[in-house]
Amino acid sequence: MIFATGNEDKMKEIRMIMGEDHGKVLSMKEAGIQIDIEENGTTYEENALIKARAVAKRVHDLVLADDSGLEIDFLNGEPGVYSARYLGEDTSYRVKNAKLLKRLEGVSEEKRTARFVCAIGAVFPDGREVTVRAAVEGRIDYEEKGKNGFGYDPIFYVPELGKTTAEMTEEEKNSISHRGKALRMLKEELGKNL
């Protein structure tokens, strides 16, 4: 199967979680597919399916794609579905995280609630489509902490484990993360549908 993403950090998490139960998971690059896909959907599910369908048109394999984002309650769910594009696609996460921390300056702990959300879309070679969605609840910390992970991980604090997702080992993050949960849900769906 092919996972329609160009993000190597995500691929690493996906490979760890999917294992080889349903065959090897190839990235778009490994499958030799080079296309620019415009994510113009308004929901995570729509965007995941836009990516999966674009690749599925070119191959006869099962194609998966995810779309994810960080929702901050105090900012009415921002950056949400626009998380990758927040302040511009090429802006570093140092800058994006600093901006979000600034926008939450003076906001009390109980009002800093946030979640990472992940939807995964699967398009089967016969055209059937499945989507799953999962989330991990947490809050925005007061400063960046930790060097692991990527993106908004250094500012996303998970009370359950008492640390940010950037302070977690890969195993810890995968066990609680939005993507980890969604991938495990999808694995179950694939078991039923393949």
Ligand code: IMP
């Ligand atoms: P996507 O590649 O369109 O799904 O973009 C999702 C964006 O949400 C990423 O570029 C990150 O900014 C953010 N994001 C999603 N999942 C994570 C995560 O596990 N850690 C940190 N940031 C994440």
